[in-house]
Amino acid sequence: MSGPSLDLSIVIPSYETEALLARCLEAVAGAALACPEVLAEVLVVDNGSRDGSADYARRAGARVVAFARNRGFAAAINAGLRLARGRHVLLLNSDVELTAEALSAGLTLLDAEPRVGVVGPALSHPDGRPQRSVHVLPGLDSELLGEDLVRHLRGVERDHEGPPVAWREVEAVRGAAFFVRGAILEKVGTLDEGFFFFLEETDFCARVRAAGHRVAFLPGVPVGHALGASSKGRAPVATRIEYQRALDRALRRHRGTRVAALVRGIRFARAAGGVLLALGLAPVSARDRRRLRERLGLMLWHLRGRPLEPSLAQALLEAPSGDGLLDRPGPGGV
Numbered sequence: 580m581s582g583p584s585l586d587l588s589i590v591i592p593s594y595e596t597e598a599l600l601a602r603c604l605e606a607v608a609g610a611a612l613a614c615p616e617v618l619a620e621v622l623v624v625d626n627g628s629r630d631g632s633a634d635y636a637r638r639a640g641a642r643v644v645a646f647a648r649n650r651g652f653a654a655a656i657n658a659g660l661r662l663a664r665g666r667h668v669l670l671l672n673s674d675v676e677l678t679a680e681a682l683s684a685g686l687t688l689l690d691a692e693p694r695v696g697v698v699g700p701a702l703s704h705p706d707g708r709p710q711r712s713v714h715v716l717p718g719l720d721s722e723l724l725g726e727d728l729v730r731h732l733r734g735v736e737r738d739h740e741g742p743p744v745a746w747r748e749v750e751a752v753r754g755a756a757f758f759v760r761g762a763i764l765e766k767v768g769t770l771d772e773g774f775f776f777f778l779e780e781t782d783f784c785a786r787v788r789a790a791g792h793r794v795a796f797l798p799g800v801p802v803g804h805a806l807g808a809s810s811k812g813r814a815p816v817a818t819r820i821e822y823q824r825a826l827d828r829a830l831r832r833h834r835g836t837r838v839a840a841l842v843r844g845i846r847f848a849r850a851a852g853g854v855l856l857a858l859g860l861a862p863v864s865a866r867d868r869r870r871l872r873e874r875l876g877l878m879l880w881h882l883r884g885r886p887l888e889p890s891l892a893q894a895l896l897e898a899p900s901g902d903g904l905l906d907r908p909g910p911g912g913v
Contacts, residue, residue: 590624590670591604622659626654626655674806681801695760699796755802817893846881
């Protein structure tokens, strides 16, 4: 990374998100206008959209990288990182509306605390309701007990508690708005493109912590996160499968092959149990019948040896398009 005259490179991955992207870029422009001391650039990486998102971003003045096909979230981020010229980077979902407060607070913390490698603000729904902003690294405990209980047992406080200017160290922050110290990329590398759509930011945070740096959460600095069209709604079976691929990759890297194998067995048993339960409820409603199809598809994928197909990219390409960034739940979310 070069170009010391720039404080921040804002990298925005986009996939069929024109309307949300427009609001995102307007918010970025407003935040930059309110913080004239911050010199920033905006890079939009379009993941093969068919809705004109890339053309809109160009007209709005952003630097644009346009892929011919959907190469995944991590690949889009990394394409932006390779072009970034700022001292630090902000990875920003296109369904997030950045505020001047968050822009200033994220940069200020990175400059004030040299050991902090990643900073995440508090995510909120458009109506102000808090969203989960902090994650724990998945493991056998979170698989058996659920993330909420594990968060409690590990002493992870509620995401939005805390005085306005305080920050605290956490295991991982959600990637919707994700400040990264530029220099740390040379030490830990970029996002792992083996993760197509889930857990890449959680994996990155674990690598940052393993390298001796800290992951910081700003509970008193809210950022609006609209939560766009859900991949789970557009391609439910492929989404569940993709999450389990990502979970297996993260577990093998950070918890070991034995834990990963145990979790694969638990997930298969859960899928089979879900099919049996759904079979009993299938006549009740269309929703239950839809769940049966999803769980049966997931169980059959396990029985086939967890093949590379179906891919989420192809499933989304074949599904009806929806306006909005596909929501990416964290550990335990699928």
